[in-house]
Amino acid sequence: MTETSEPFSEETVLRFARGTRLQYDRVREQWFIQAPERAFIADPSAAEILQLIDGKRTLGTVTDKLLQKFSATRDVLVHDVLHMTRELADKQVLQVV
Amino acid sequence: MTAIPPPMSLLAEVTHRCPLQCPYCSNPLRLDPRTDELSTADWLRVLDEAAAMGVLQVHFSGGEPMARPDLPDLVRHAVSLGLYTNLITSGVLLNAKSLKALTDAGLDHVQLSFQDADTAEAERIGGMAGAQAKKLEAARLIKEDGLPLTLNFVIHRQNAARVPAMLNMAERLGARRVEIAHTQYYGWGLLNRDALLPSRAQLEETEHTVAAARARFGTRLAIDFVTPDYYADQPKPCMGGWGQRFLNIAPTGKVLPCHAAESIPGLTFPTVRESSLQDIWQNAPLFTLYRGTDWMPDPCRSCAFKEQDWGGCRCQALALTGDASATDPVCNQAPGHGVIKQAIANRPAVPPAFRYRRYGNGEITNGT
Ligand code: SF4
Ligand code: SF4
Numbered sequence: 001m002t003e004t005s006e007p008f009s010e011e012t013v014l015r016f017a018r019g020t021r022l023q024y025d026r027v028r029e030q031w032f033i034q035a036p037e038r039a040f041i042a043d044p045s046a047a048e049i050l051q052l053i054d055g056k057r058t059l060g061t062v063t064d065k066l067l068q069k070f071s072a073t074r075d076v077l078v079h080d081v082l083h084m085t086r087e088l089a090d091k092q093v094l095q096v097v
Numbered sequence: 098m099t100a101i102p103p104p105m106s107l108l109a110e111v112t113h114r115c116p117l118q119c120p121y122c123s124n125p126l127r128l129d130p131r132t133d134e135l136s137t138a139d140w141l142r143v144l145d146e147a148a149a150m151g152v153l154q155v156h157f158s159g160g161e162p163m164a165r166p167d168l169p170d171l172v173r174h175a176v177s178l179g180l181y182t183n184l185i186t187s188g189v190l191l192n193a194k195s196l197k198a199l200t201d202a203g204l205d206h207v208q209l210s211f212q213d214a215d216t217a218e219a220e221r222i223g224g225m226a227g228a229q230a231k232k233l234e235a236a237r238l239i240k241e242d243g244l245p246l247t248l249n250f251v252i253h254r255q256n257a258a259r260v261p262a263m264l265n266m267a268e269r270l271g272a273r274r275v276e277i278a279h280t281q282y283y284g285w286g287l288l289n290r291d292a293l294l295p296s297r298a299q300l301e302e303t304e305h306t307v308a309a310a311r312a313r314f315g316t317r318l319a320i321d322f323v324t325p326d327y328y329a330d331q332p333k334p335c336m337g338g339w340g341q342r343f344l345n346i347a348p349t350g351k352v353l354p355c356h357a358a359e360s361i362p363g364l365t366f367p368t369v370r371e372s373s374l375q376d377i378w379q380n381a382p383l384f385t386l387y388r389g390t391d392w393m394p395d396p397c398r399s400c401a402f403k404e405q406d407w408g409g410c411r412c413q414a415l416a417l418t419g420d421a422s423a424t425d426p427v428c429n430q431a432p433g434h435g436v437i438k439q440a441i442a443n444r445p446a447v448p449p450a451f452r453y454r455r456y457g458n459g460e461i462t463n464g465t
Contacts, residue, residue: 003315005315017245018243018244018245019205019206019244019245019273020245023153023179023181025151025153027103027150027151028103028151032153034153034154034205035183036183036205036206036208036245036273036274037154037206037208037247037274037321038105038106038154039105039106039153039154039181039184047307068384089316091316092245092316092319092458093275
C-alpha cells in the first residue's frame with residue numbers, strides 16, 4: 001500500500017523543510033536545491049517558483065506573481081506550480097505551513 | 098574558466114580518532130594519529146578554497162568528527178561560505194551541549210550511524226559498551242531540535258536478519274531518511290570479509306524487506322539501499338567516477354579521489370599543506386590518472402556502460418587483482434571476476450572473529 005499524496009491547491013502555503021534550501025551557484029551559474037546528502041539542479045522554471053516560496057504566500061499568489069513575468073495562461077501556470085511543488089514536497093524539500 | 102568541472106562535495110575526514118571500532122570502517126588500515134592532523138587554520142583555509150572552486154556540500158566525517166573540539170568553528174565557517182553542512186557521526190559524543198554548539202553554528206543535517214537494532218549485538222559489532230544508549234539519546238536530541246536526521250546502518254551477515262527492526266527503529270526515531278548500506282569490501286571490510294559477507298539468500302531477504310518498507314513508508318521516510326557489489330553483475334560507479342564529483346581530505350591533509358585511494362602504491366598523494374585544492378583537483382596525477390575513460394583496459398574500453406559505472410572501484414581492483422587499473426573484478430566481464438566467485442564460494446559457514454578497527458590492528462597481514 002503506497003501512501004498517495006494529496007494534491008495541492010491554490011490555498012496551500014509552503015515553506016522549505018529544515019535542512020533544504022534554494023541556492024544560486026556562482027561557479028556553475030545554476031540554481032541548486034540543497035538537501036540532505038545531495039544538491040540537485042533546479043531548472044530555470046523551478047527556480048522561479050521556488051524563489052517565491054516563503055512560508056507566507058499561497059500557491060495562488062505565487063502563480064499571480066509568476067504571471068507578471070511570463071506570458072503563459074494562468075491555467076497552464078497554476079498547473080505547473082501545483083504539480084512541481086507537490087513533487088518537491090514528496091521529496092521532502094517543501095512542507096505545508 | 099575551468100577545464101574540468103568542479104567537485105560537488107567535499108568529504109572532510111577531520112580525524113581518524115573514534116571511540117568505536119567497527120570491523121567494516123571505511124578508514125584506511127593505517128590510521129592517522131592525532132599529532133599529524135591538520136590544524137583549525139588549515140581546515141578554515143581548505144573550506145575557503147572548496148567554496149571558491151564550486152563545492153556545494155561539506156560532509157564532516159572521520160573517525161568521529163565530534164572528537165575535534167573545533168568542529169563547531171569549522172561548521173560555522175562553512176555555513177558562512179554558503180556550503181551545505183552535513184555531520185556524519187556515531188553519536189556517542191553527542192549531548193545537548195555539543196549539539197547546541199553545532200546547531201548554533203548553522204549545521205544543516207545529521208547522519209547518525211547505528212551498528213544494529215539489537216543493543217547487545219550493536220555494541221559487540223561496534224566494540225563499545227554503552228554506545229547504543231548514547232546513540233538513542235543523540236537521535237532524540239537531534240529530533241527534538243528539529244534538525245533533519247538520517248540513520249545509517251551498515252549491513253553484513255551478522256546483522257542482516259534485523260533489517261526489519263532497523264527500519265522500524267528509523268521510523269520510531271523520526272528519521273527522514275535511512276540508509277541500509279551493505280558493507281563495501283576494501284580496507285577493514287576486506288580484512289573482515291569472511292566475518293561480514295552475507296549469503297545471496299540474506300541479501301535477497303534485505304531487498305524484499307526494503308521494497309516492502311518503501312511501499313509502507315511512502316514519501317514519509319526515504320530508504321537509501323546500497324547493495325553489496327559482490328552479488329551484482331556490474332560494479333557501482335565508485336564516487337560517481339574518479340575525480341568527477343567528490344573530493345576527500347584525510348585528517349593529515351592528503352587530498353584523495355575516494356577514502357580508500359591511499360592504498361594504491363607508487364603514487365604521490367597531494368596535500369593541502371603544499372598545494373591549493375583547485376590545483377590538486379585539476380592537475381595532480383592522482384586525480385588525472387583514472388579520470389574519464391582513457392585509462393581503461395578492455396573489456397571496459399569497448400563497453401557500452403563505461404560512462405555509467407566508470408569501470409568500477411580502483412581500490413577494489415587493486416585489493417583483489419593487485420592492479421589498480423584493472424577492470425573492477427566485481428564485473429562479470431572482468432578477467433579477475435573469479436576472485437569474487439571464489440570469495441563467495443569460500444565463505445565459511447561460521448563467521449570468524451572480528452578484527453576490530455584499532456590503531457595498529459590493520460598492520461598485521463591477513464594469514465588466511
Ligand atoms: S565506521 Fe565505526 S569505527 Fe569507523 S568511524 Fe564510523 S563509528 Fe567509528
Ligand atoms: S566492462 Fe567495465 S565498463 Fe563494462 S560493465 Fe564491466 S566494469 Fe563496467
